[in-house]
Amino acid sequence: MNTLLTADSGARLDRLPISSFHRRILLLIGTGMFFDGFDIYVAATVLGATLKSGFSTMGQNAQFMSVTFVGMMLGSFMTGFLGDRYGRRFTYQANLAIFGLAAIASAFAP
Secondary structure (H helix, E strand, O other), X not given: OOOOOOOOHHHHHHXXXXXXXXXXXXXXXXXXXXXXXXXXXXXXXXXXXXXXXXXXXXXXXXXXXXXXXXXXHHHHHHHHHHHHHHOHHHHHHHHHHHHHHHHHXXXXXX
């Protein structure tokens, strides 16, 4: 007997109820995306203000943004490796905690 069994996992997943676990995951991912976007937009706003006040030049602002995006790229590579080694859940939660604490600390910067 040579029969091929197919599984329709998508339909089965669609029938599953949404639980508190799913809401928690959605909250964690949303929080991470918020912090990421907030960081970029705040940097752009501050750089515009420092340029207008004469505290920085266009070249310095360009360097700052370039280094920021290079750091984001290196961080992506590193978190991919750490996620494979220690688990994606632990890595994401540790990243969220570090990023959140750094954002709070930056609020107290002069």
